[in-house]
Amino acid sequence: MLKCNINGVDLEVPEGTKLIEAFLKAEQKIAHYCWHPGLSVAGVCRLCMCEIEGNPRLQIACNTEVQEGMVASNQSEKVKETVRWGMDFHLINHPLDCPICDQAGECGLQEQYMEYGQYTPSMAHAKVKKRKVVSLGSKVVLDSERCILCSRCVRFTDEVTKTHELGIFNRGDKSEIGTFHDKPLENKYAVNTVDICPVGALTSKEFRFKQRVWYLKDEKTVCPGCSTGCSVKVYHNQEGLFRVKPEYDAEVNEHWMCDEGRGVFDWVNRQNRQSYSVNAENMEKPSSSELKLILTAQQTVEEYESLFEYLKSSNKKVEVYYWKNNPDKFDDFDNLLIRGDKNPNTKGLLETAVKHDITLNPFSGFDGFESFEGDIWFILPENKAVYPLYEQYVEKALKLENNLTIFAVPKVKVDKTKKNISILPLKTYFEKDGHFLNFNGLKRQLKPGPLQVSSALALNEWVSFVKSDDFGDQVDLLSKRKSEGFRKKNEMTQTGGGL
């Protein structure tokens, strides 16, 4: 450990720490654009200037390693003046189209201008014109004029994905980010470039113009897209969920996530959900003593616990079937984040099953079910897109004559005259409490966010209903629970501003 002093704050940092990291660790403000903790040092924005004792020249903190006893500060007027001018140099050719720009509200330039801005612009000449609204591929749009050439995106494709699609072409103030014309930015991690872009130069086609970011709240959660279990932030408001961004997690995904995972918000939105229960009273009737249960690894450990406990205590003859997505691609891994196992909690399911001494039979369709007379519980996966046989199995299930209970997040279309089928809406990962175990057994906690479908319950909550005596009343109550009104509230005026 090295001792150093940052703006008068004494702290100890491990060897090899960059000065800028020490600044951030000491909770000192320091302007920066090009430096990103997950990428190599470029040192081109020249904003993280600081004074180091014993060095007459200002140094950039991102390319300086902390030395024993180093005393650094960025409080002097000289540094502040330099940073103000550094900001100005960034802005002289930057178009002021914040109103149109999707990044407005979370833009590095806006934020840092508040702190380090010059406020009296002295540039009175025509700005350099560059290309606008350039499609870099199916997911990302580029606006060269807004780009400050921090090179984060280029370094990302060079260092993280190693796909090398992006480059900075030309030189001087004509430099532009771009792809080579017949090789667009198409990789499975492309939208990360949008996240790391400190300005609005790169925007995501999916999220573009859907919402202004200040209308959104974020909720930290775990991506249920595959067994990697990246930590993510889900952005939502009363109208629903709008996007997912990665959250730093040193043990799992560091700063990144895959583009597939960015789609995990869609099935949470109420228009795609089973929003009411069908024939819930079936659950109350005395049922058969035999039960077949089909499940996937998309529920939390807590849900499996309570489910298995119930099965054990119910004195029924129970058979549990475990439905895997794509069994042949199940163990794939792309050496970065994406795994073939598209369930967030495979490890959790297997461990809980062992703990409760439950045998998991592989599920491969309803072929052996014809002679079976007892009850069937079918817990559908919430992320149905990764189950290629989903539609086929659901269709088959709906034709069964057994007393069938479907626990579903996605909409299930059912003939209402069929009294043997009951459908119970489930909560998604975004709405429930509990935890997942990822592929190597790391525990990741879910936090319940705002409920999107009011009658939805988590599996463990349904199980506790089933166990209780007044199941019917409870369901009635539940169906009367009104969906929360969702008029778009103006967050800014409500909180009294605070950009």
Place this chain on the structure above:
Amino acid sequence: MSVEVKRKDQNQSWLLPSVLSGMSLTFGKMWGNLFNRKKMPTLNYPEEKYEYGPRFKGNHVLTVKKDGSLRCTACMLCATNCPADCITIIASEHDNEEVEKFPIHYEIDILRCVFCGFCEEACPVDAIRMGPEWQSPALNGGSFVYDIRHLAFRSELRGGIESRLDDAERHKAGI
């Protein structure tokens, strides 16, 4: 604290003179208005309508460019700034990359509006203005929600408001 009580003097106890002076004023005006209609301060609403000054802040108008397209860029600053939360905008991608973003849906719930004018002030491109129109009658609730058709293309409006603004002309005029 003491209060001084004023005693009534003799003249004030006589009511008739005051009544008569009031009547003379009333009838004086009545005759004056009857025979000199031009000076009459009231209007025969709704046949006659009063035209307010150019600074009057009535119903909203969305300004348009010379080519007839909306000036609005759907930045949502008006909606953000609106204390009554009466503006709803849905943005979309424009084919022209110079425009980039435009509203495909712009609604003002005029019954919620408090006519504070914050939307006008928030607008960075002078796309919304408070106009000379001040009556907002309608037959059903839905008609109080004004959409683009109602808000824009109002070249017939008078009262000092321009609803058609061209950037080139404005630059020339030094705006």
Place this chain on the structure above:
Amino acid sequence: MSKAIESKLLTEYYDDPHYMSFEGYTKRKGYEVLKKAFKMKPEEIVAEVKASGLRGRGGAGFPTGVKWGFLPKNDKKRFLLCNADEGEPGTFKDRMMMEKAPHQLIEGMIISAYAVNAHKSYIYIRGEYTDCLRIVKEAIDEAYAKGLLGKNILGSGFDHDMDVYSGAGAYICGEETGMISSLEGLKGQPKLKPPFPAIQGYLKFPTIVNNVETLAAVIPIIEKGADFYKSLGTEKSTGTKLFSVSGDVVQPGNYEVELGTPLMDLIELCGGLKPGRSLKAVIPGGSSAPVLTADECVDATMDYENLSAKGSMLGSGAVIVIDDSHSMVDLLTVIMHFYHHESCGQCTPCREGTGWLEKLVKGILKGSGRVEDLDLILRVANNMKGRTICALSDAAALPALSFVEKFRLEFEQHIRTQSPVRERETTSHA
């Protein structure tokens, strides 16, 4: 004032047209010094160069021996690079050296490589010098054929390979790390320092980068000893230097003189100013060096210390003489255009600042400028200086600062005559 004489240490035989061939070169004692060097230990050569006080001739003037001493003391792979990407406006000495005496460069490089124990070297020649490329390439082939390159050179047990690499038109590749980037096949953008090239340079190997003239100057140092070399020039600026004199002199060209020669003598050596003209200014070290006014020129001597004391620098030794027929506004526009054109675009202050400066100066030239713009130029330039990875932003800022500061009257005059209306406006504000 004593009339300066050329002291031809490097250019002694340049008049001989055969000097460029192997035969011609060996006839003039070529490759003799190499034999002498091989009898010395590498450390002795480094010590000798250090003792001679030889400073980098490319522009920065960093002591060569000290630079060599930065290399890690081990046997790991390392490279010697010769910087022949001569892009500084006004400089043409390396071109002449390579065209007239390629073997001199090769010999100097072998000695230097032996001293720093590098077994591979590259000569990075700017792409526009197609003749140089051809000549040097042929000379290298010749040297290979004669056993002066390759395995076990002259029986000394020292192996060395040499190659040329052509630049492709970028001023910034004259900066040593920019050159390393270019040689690595990247854009010629300078790299962050630290780590310095001597620790991590070409492909992360320790690398020494020296100018053509520096490497050639190693020969006389080894031949005649450090003491002799030190006896030339001044105390801190030892030896001789080639000055590329251009502009308004009668005989522009390369002149090798001792360091410390008075500037006026050097101009005299070039035949003086054109008849009927008077001196207005001199740029003493390539376009990036701050300009000297005629008054400052009088007692200026061409050495590192005197010029830096005058706020300018010796740079690459490109002396551009400007007489009273030229407008300083016009010349600054040319210089600013050059730096705007050549900024690599990496660091923000330089990328944006060079463009801004050009717009400002051009505005003044074209008549849309205002007196306030002069202050703005100073502020912009001051905030570009020393804020970037390499020295290009300094190189752009320094001439802007010196031109505007030293010739402010002329600039103001220009603004007044070109844009009288605006001028009235601004004064009325004040």
Place this chain on the structure above:
Amino acid sequence: MAFILKDEDKNFVLEELKRYESKYSAIIPSLFRIQKKEGWISAEAVSVLSEVMGLPEAHINEVLQFYTMFNKEPVGKLHVQVCTNVSCAMNGGRELAKKICQKYQVKEGAVSQDGMITVTRVECLGACDKAPMMQVNDKYWEDLTQESAIQILEDLKQKVVG
């Protein structure tokens, strides 16, 4: 017009790949080779080169766009590059460039109608003692006057036509 890399050029590229310590170093020589053959470097050429060299297109394009000596657009048979930096500007380099443009009725950077001449202004070419100067294709022409420059170009034009 599809770009085809001839076998000899391909071999050259493969040789260059082996010549330097880093594969990337072969990019500049390979681009020069293509430019020598084609006169300029097209996007197709970059694609082909990327395939032959096994290096990302974006990287080769970065290098191509960075250096000024690579022609990203077709140029005339005589590529006239007139130096307009300080020393040459002081001796009439800019006027020379303008004069040549006028004479051949061609805009700077564009190709003249007969496909013969492209005039570009370039930065210092290192011949400041013989200013003004120009480089026509690879060759330097120094100590010019407007008349002598035109004369030289006329002669060269004759040679090309002949």
